[in-house]
Amino acid sequence: MTEEKQGLGLFKSRIAAWPSWAKLVSVAALLGVIVLVSKWLILLLLVALGLWPILVLLGLGILGVVSTRHGGWPWMKEWLGTKLKPLVLPALAVLAALILGGFVIMLTDNAAYQAIGAGQVGKGIGLAFKNLVRAYVALYQGALGSPARILSAIFRGAIGGEGLKPIMGAVRGPSDSLVQSVPYIFAGLAVALGFRSGLFNIGAEGQIGVGWLVSVIVGFSFPSLPGIILLPMAIIAGALAAGIWGALAGLLKAETGAHEVITTIMFNYISFRLSEWILCGPLENVQGTCRTKDVVPAAYLPKFLDHPVTMHWGFILALLAAAATAWLLFKTTWGYEMRTVGTNPDAARYGGMNVSRTYVLAMFLSGLLAGLAGVSQGLGLTHNIALGFSAGYGFDAIALALLGKSNPVGVVGASILFGVLRAGAARMQSLAGIPTEIVQIVQSLVIVFIAAPAIIKAVYRLKDDGDESRQTVFSRGWGS
Numbered sequence: 079m080t081e082e083k084q085g086l087g088l089f090k091s092r093i094a095a096w097p098s099w100a101k102l103v104s105v106a107a108l109l110g111v112i113v114l115v116s117k118w119l120i121l122l123l124l125v126a127l128g129l130w131p132i133l134v135l136l137g138l139g140i141l142g143v144v145s146t147r148h149g150g151w152p153w154m155k156e157w158l159g160t161k162l163k164p165l166v167l168p169a170l171a172v173l174a175a176l177i178l179g180g181f182v183i184m185l186t187d188n189a190a191y192q193a194i195g196a197g198q199v200g201k202g203i204g205l206a207f208k209n210l211v212r213a214y215v216a217l218y219q220g221a222l223g224s225p226a227r228i229l230s231a232i233f234r235g236a237i238g239g240e241g242l243k244p245i246m247g248a249v250r251g252p253s254d255s256l257v258q259s260v261p262y263i264f265a266g267l268a269v270a271l272g273f274r275s276g277l278f279n280i281g282a283e284g285q286i287g288v289g290w291l292v293s294v295i296v297g298f299s300f301p302s303l304p305g306i307i308l309l310p311m312a313i314i315a316g317a318l319a320a321g322i323w324g325a326l327a328g329l330l331k332a333e334t335g336a337h338e339v340i341t342t343i344m345f346n347y348i349s350f351r352l353s354e355w356i357l358c359g360p361l362e363n364v365q366g367t368c369r370t371k372d373v374v375p376a377a378y379l380p381k382f383l384d385h386p387v388t389m390h391w392g393f394i395l396a397l398l399a400a401a402a403t404a405w406l407l408f409k410t411t412w413g414y415e416m417r418t419v420g421t422n423p424d425a426a427r428y429g430g431m432n433v434s435r436t437y438v439l440a441m442f443l444s445g446l447l448a449g450l451a452g453v454s455q456g457l458g459l460t461h462n463i464a465l466g467f468s469a470g471y472g473f474d475a476i477a478l479a480l481l482g483k484s485n486p487v488g489v490v491g492a493s494i495l496f497g498v499l500r501a502g503a504a505r506m507q508s509l510a511g512i513p514t515e516i517v518q519i520v521q522s523l524v525i526v527f528i529a530a531p532a533i534i535k536a537v538y539r540l541k542d543d544g545d546e547s548r549q550t551v552f553s554r555g556w557g558s
Contacts, residue, residue, distance in 0.1 A: 116382060253383075
């Protein structure tokens with residue numbers, strides 16, 4: 079291990095000695111290669127998501143072989159405990175939520191009630207359990223696909239000579255899950271950044287609408303521009319518009335002391351009503367539709383693969399935004415000031431930090447991230463904006479920031495979980511007749527169990543290690 083660290087340190091030192099132009103050329107070349115092979119990387123990612131149970135078993139098998147050289151099962155147990163410890167509580171919270179959600183499904187089964195009412199108690203319980211299994215199988219397949227179908231599609235494509243078409247059909251579930259997670263990631267990052275700065279940005283929903291609207295307007299207003307100019311311009315315009323919209327609440331707090339919860343809620347209503355007037359008035363494409371015209375194809379966020387895979391570059395942008403947010407918060411002076419102001423603004427002010435400027439900056443960046451959620455929807459999926467565009471992403475983002483402990487990595491994980499549940503809900507409703515509201519119940523239960531880990535520890539008899547490092551970072555109280 080020491081030799082590996084020494085080799086890695088030597089490699090880093092050699093790269094650090096390169097001139098700036100060489101580093102830039104290397105980064106550009108690496109990005110170029112990634113773009114060229116992005117189609118295959120995404121396809122591999124989707125296949126891996128669909129085959130995750132098989133990959134987990136394969137990984138455990140490899141780890142078992144490796145453990146024979148390090149002391150066997152005790153070493154393997156310690157290694158797994160160290161690596162998986164942070165995931166235990168979230169995994170058990172999801173499991174508990176699914177179990178309780180299953181009871182809700184069984185207790186709301188009309189066929190089971192009819193059988194029990196006719197005196198056939200055993201048959202009623204059997205019907206309820208059968209409906210539960212059918213519902214969760216549909217939820218899983220709608221979100222992550224069927225491993226058997228994916229393996230069959232790979233065999234048909236590679237050996238049967240059918241190409242990529244059967245594989246793309248088999249990985250539609252994982253694709254839909256990741257696409258659904260894109261606005262969740264952006265919006266969750268927006269609220270998490272606000273929490274870190276001591277601000278409760280409850281206006282992400284309105285900021286999403288502003289970013290969505292402005293990006294679509296730019297996308298269809300300049301049809302003659304090439305995509306290499308139009309697409310970045312639409313993205314930047316939508317993000318900046320939402321950032322400015324959020325900064326207004328920060329400015330009001332900095333200059334007048336107006337609490338951001340109140341102002342951002344009011345800005346939500348302003349955004350909704352303003353969008354309603356614009357969509358049903360000046361920018362209405364066809365009378366009675368309350369919808370804009372479509373953006374030109376040059377402004378579409380490119381897709382990686384053909385239909386039915388809906389995966390687009392918004393997912394990559396979301397991951398880059400998460401990495402940029404983490405770097406800003408934990409590696410820069412601005413991020414340190416934001417976190418210091420969020421912890422104790424009086425101490426930050428005493429230390430010479432400009433608290434008012436930090437509030438405005440934090441709300442601008444929070445609004446910018448939320449706006450990118452709308453941009454990804456407008457340019458990546460709908461290609462327009464219609465009345466009733468609000469899908470609740472901004473309000474769900476509060477739960478995502480809490481689930482992710484206001485950490486960008488945690489927010490990404492929580493967002494993918496919500497994307498999986500949202501993608502599987504539609505198939506569960508269509509195949510099993512279970513309303514999508516059941517998934518919302520599961521999401522709510524996950525939030526409850528994550529927010530109150532003592533419940534999970536008590537139910538599963540886990541030891542309380544007293545680790546406070548993963549406590550949720552939340553904004554201060556109303557009197558701040």
